[in-house]
Amino acid sequence: MPRPISDGFSYPAPTTDSEAARFLLQAQFSASTEEIAALRSSTYADWLSRQFNGHPGASGWDWLNDRGYAAVSNDTAYYDNSYPADYMIWYQLMKSTDGLRKRVALALSEICVVSTNGVDINWRCHAMAWYWDQLVNNAFGNYRSVLENVTLNAAMGYYLNTRGNQKENAATGRQPDENYAREVMQLMSIGLVELNLDGTPRLDGNGKPIDSYTMNDVTNLARVFTGYDYDQSQNVPITVPGTTRVVPNTTYTRLPMALNASRHSTLAATFLGATIPANTPGAAALKSALDTLFNHPNVGPFIGKQLIQRLVTSNPSPGYVARVASVFNNNGAGVRGDMRAVIMAILLDDEARSPAGLTQPTFGKLREPMLRFVQWGRTFGLNSARGTWKIGDLSDLGSRLGQSPLRSPSVFNFFRPGYVPPSTALATAGAVAPEFQLVNESSVGGYLNYMQGVIRNGIFVNAPELPNNASSSNNGYDIKASYANELAIAADADALLARINLLMCAGQLSAATVKLIADALKATPVTAASTDAVKLDRVAAAVFLVMASAEYLVQK
Structure with missing residues (x-):
């Protein structure tokens, strides 16, 4: 078992209603008098444990289906419309009982971004609901799972061009699309520059930040993300009544994208100091690539700092970032990327809980x-x-x-x-x-x-x-x-x-x-x-x- 992450913190429990409300407003979306009273009779760590072990509530996917948004009709054309996704997400945020889980999922949605504005596929509302549900499912899981689920998600496949991305072709000059390879590094894992544990940039001999990856890294990593397309193995084509139009059923939007080996690059891929040998099968290549990204020393401070910014303060001190990154690197039981441990480290840190932040001009957001x-x-x-x-x-x-x-x-x-x-x-x-x-x-x-x-x-x-x-x-x-x-x-x-x-x-x-x-x-x-x-x-x-x-x- 991991060591109790609450050990060593100076503020284990609220001593006033205001302190309880302050914690709740960082950890979830709101505070009620009942929640404040319950927290006052407990500790922050115990409250978090109850949240971690609570029921996640109805999924966005189920909410859409329960309200008829999977119906096939030329009058409603839900298969072509995105507005049900808006209704779904607002309901999730407004009415869900698992506030911490949904708050962390929303933070993840601002790091690993897929926008409804840019998903133009059949059943886009269901695709976005499943993207959201995967973030919810991983909010208390492991960041390695976040990376894999995001990578193979159908909505992301469309949004950042991995869906239908093909291997190189010397005859036509085609090269693998580099969009996802670039953004998964820049935005979802390691960032643009090499970081110290405390989130500050590492500098070269001239005092300049060191780039965390090169164009060559992007080009090589892009080969790993070739050969993937929607998994239509469970598709039941549906003819829209009164028309000749045929649409797929909703299932493909929540299946991980499937690999077509004939479209996957067989070239070696060398990036971030790692090499995936030529002719490595696609699934093994993907695992190796995501493991390489996940284990990069930047991930703890890069992702940890952004989660601090979303939940607590825009300008965390280097010490705060280092403490959270250390927990990302090792939850106390040798596990890297444990989201529960990271969340506890963020919300229980003295910098988050100390009343000193109330009077510091640079604290908060x-x-x-x-x-x-x-x-x-x-x-x-x-x-x-x-x-x-x-x-x-x-x-x-x-x-x-x-x-x-x-x-x-x-x-x-x-x-x-x-x-x-x-x-x-x-x-x-x-x-x-x-x-x-x-x-x-x-x-x-x-x-x-x-x-x-x-x-x-x-x-x-x-x-x-x-x-x-x-x-x-x-x-x-x-x-x-x-x-x-x-x-x-x-x-x-x-x-x-x-x-x-x-x-x-x-x-x-x-x-x-x-x-x-x-x-x-x-x-x-x-x-x-x-x-x-x-x-x-x-x-x-x-x-x-x-x-x-x-x-x-x-x-x-």
Whole structure:
């Protein structure tokens, strides 16, 4: 058994509700008073163990099928549409009971990126659901499995061109496509430069960072990823009723891509100091290549630092990165890549738990818009009255969130881990702020305008009783927050604000901000006898003003 990863940490358990909420907001999407109380009576490590051993809940794939999205009809054409994938992922994030597992899976989806925008295949919604499900399945597993599942996934095969990638052909000049070989190194395993254990670049004799791979490494590694295509061995062709069109069934989207040996390169592949001999069978070549990537010394600090950035802080100290990378390299029982050990190391580290971070200007991170939205929904009882959860693509930055899960604009995610806002104090300090790459005049206004509407009124959808995108006489605000606990105390502006401050901000709003918001709320009198609409107006105003404040937007 691995040694208890909680050994040696200075903050084993929360001593206040605010400390408990702070931990929960790093580890999952939201915090409730019940979750805070349960954590207060336990330890951080025990809470994590319960999460690791909990049930993963319904899969995205099953959710689609349960709601009829595998039906073959020319009217709905689910086989050609991606919007069911949006409904699926929003439901997963808003309603799943395994918050830590889904939070880690979402972080992995921003490292190993496949975007719904770029998957143009039959049953793309199912392909994206299975991609998500594999990240969920591996969130508490091993990073080596993440790499293999991602590599052979049908959605990734289309997105980064491994599907149909063929060996070299001297007669035609064809060479293997290098897209996946490049990105699996650059983004999903080792990064661009050689790293020390603490995540700092290794330097050459001239003080310059050392490249972690060369163009020759890319060219050679690309040979390994040839010969793969969708596995149609379980395909049952279906003729769309009323047409002559034939579509496959959904199964191929969740089968690992199959190897066609005749299309696989037989040349030797030398990369990153390893050599796969000529004529190595494709499966053995793939295993060797992924083992080489997985065992590269960069992976622990490169992936570990990005997970720290997604969960805790944009600028972890070198010591923090080194401690997490060390656990990635060895979980205490000789196992490399143990995600459970890595997650515990990230969330229990003194740098994550110390109250000192609350007053350090460079500690913390900007909350991603989609995480703010999910936190709002989970905190205040968001529900779809008809159960269809028709929350669509919220990527539009002028009128919505400017971000939507599984819809990154490119393989480089919504933002780069090393992004520095130009001409800012952060840039002067040499600090990074990845999420600020999403921030501009349009996105700030779009977020505020969108949230102001949905906080008060809910989310307007067409035909909430139907799974498809049709319109009906039932169009309306099917998805609303209940605010049950908040409405009960709406007449007490101070109590209402204190509750929202704890649940949304872990109690981190300053006294000045609390007073500013409280004074604004009290300008409109509300009593126990006020109408439900008046009470809702106050609750919505309180939530909106908190979610618009800088002290909320920056998570400490």
